[in-house]
Amino acid sequence: MNVPAALKRISETIWELPVSYKEGMLVPARIVASDKLIKEMDAGVFEQVSNVATLPGIQRYAYCMPDGHWGYGFPIGGVAAMDPGSGVISPGGIGFDINCGMRLVLTNLTAEQVQPKLHQLVDRLFARIPTGVGCHGFVKLKQDDFRTVVQQGSRWCLKNGFATQEDLEMTEEGGCFPGADTSHISEKAVERGYNQLGTLGSGNHYCEIQVVQPENIMDQELARAFGLTTVPNQVVIMFHCGSRGFGHQVATDYLKLFLSVMERKYGIKIVDRELACAPFHSPEGQAYFSAMKCAVNMAFANRQVILHRIREVFSDLFHASPDELGLRMVYDVAHNTAKLERHLVNGSRKELLVHRKGSTRAFGPGLPGLPECYQKTGQPVIIGGSMETGSYLLAGMSTGGDAWYTTAHGSGRTMSRHEAKKSFRGDKLQRDMEQRGIYVRTDSFGGLAEEAGAAYKNIDEVVEATELAGLSKRVARLVPIGNIKG
């Protein structure tokens, strides 16, 4: 057990490391977890979330969500809001895979209708959505066109026939962060990314066919509002991917830049080089913020063109139009970003730069920025579980303000990839899963073994902890029946 002696319990699922825990902490560090989850947290969480609490300009608390685990710089599950006037922006608080995120899509098909064609469906998705190491995308672009994509995000997709207006409305920020200036991205980032629009990637990125079983609906009213109860055993599609090599290069470029100016030019000393940062309003900080927005927009566009392809596959296989099949988005939400948002601090609204790394925005009911249809429900939050155990749809709660309306993003790993690969065999796992009713296609049995369900925390415990902490409410548990993995 790695729990530090200084850790104090604040409530049933909130724990705190005081500022006295580590020299330089400016605010306490808070961890959201049940008794069981806190005991299972790896040592990196306590080390890294307290490091985050030392960053200049941090407000209220450094947070780690219950799916948290060792990351780089911030822990995965990390959240930190900075005063933009006195604070910093850090690529280590966003991640290399900028705007890695989740999208959930409805159908009006039942599991009974899909099961006879499940193998064909998964095979066709696997054939038509590029996956795996270094894959190139199905949208062929020139480098100048790619620059337009990263400025416009999903808006480019709408103009080019890959999206509907409703898709954009159901995407965080309408699928485009304004202010994405391509003069702040390197030629190398463009060269690395322009061939990858329309790719899933590998690792924990996937596209999954899931079923909403009636017994797994926890909140009927919210489920109905999110479109989950149109038919019994409704089939939905969830997918997870990000900004691919383009975002990775943007993050690498600015990590290096910040390391070179942070101390020399701005006198900022940090406890971990992966927390490299620059004052938000410095030329370097603003350049990164703009370049990050380009990567955010690339990821929105990537998920949007993948949705277009999913619609084509369903339409071909079920001989009906996407509209007739009810292929509508519930929501698309990012879990690796920094955003300027207005939050209540000491009784007044203040603009803050909120870093979320492996954590999801979870706006409660009535907050600006939500589509009209979700104003009363709160924001849909999509939590991707392991491919064996299932995922969740949650809703943001009005009580989430302390954590800047943020919640978990997934199950959270509990076993290293190295250990998982030693413990499981991908081909056996694939056969075992098929016997349990989950048909998986993958480019890599080794990669599949790394994603075994046992390598992850119990997702039921993770989402329960977020609900008990007042961050996100359970709406439905989604059970996988088919999956494509990189």
Next chain:
Amino acid sequence: MPFEYRGDIAHADVAFDASASTLGELFREAAQATMQVMVENLAQVRPAQTLELKLEQENEEMLLFDFLNELIFYKDARRLILLPTEIAIAPSDGGLTVRATLAGEEIDPIRHELMTDVKAVTMLRYKVERVPQGWRATVVLDV
């Protein structure tokens, strides 16, 4: 122990230690460890294409950081799995320069046993140091 993966300092990422008697050999081992995260059977990668690489940095740490990131870049930009066949590292005006010949081929999902994409080299626990036996590096890759 030329290189060894570690499960104790990164869960979602991949960590390795590499060691060698010379800095050039260390770069070669670190390259092998990085590319093997993506392709399990690197011996099956044919040296069908070669590229000349020259990088300059202020010190050994940042030079290896750039060198490994360059291999990752070619994997995405040109779908090339490359490994160094020749490496020369020498002092230069800016600090240190590496000149390398990289050889490899385009990703072939049939012949190459593909694993997990490497996104980047991180600064987490990152270290390149002189040790009595030569050189040693600790690297955590984001995957």
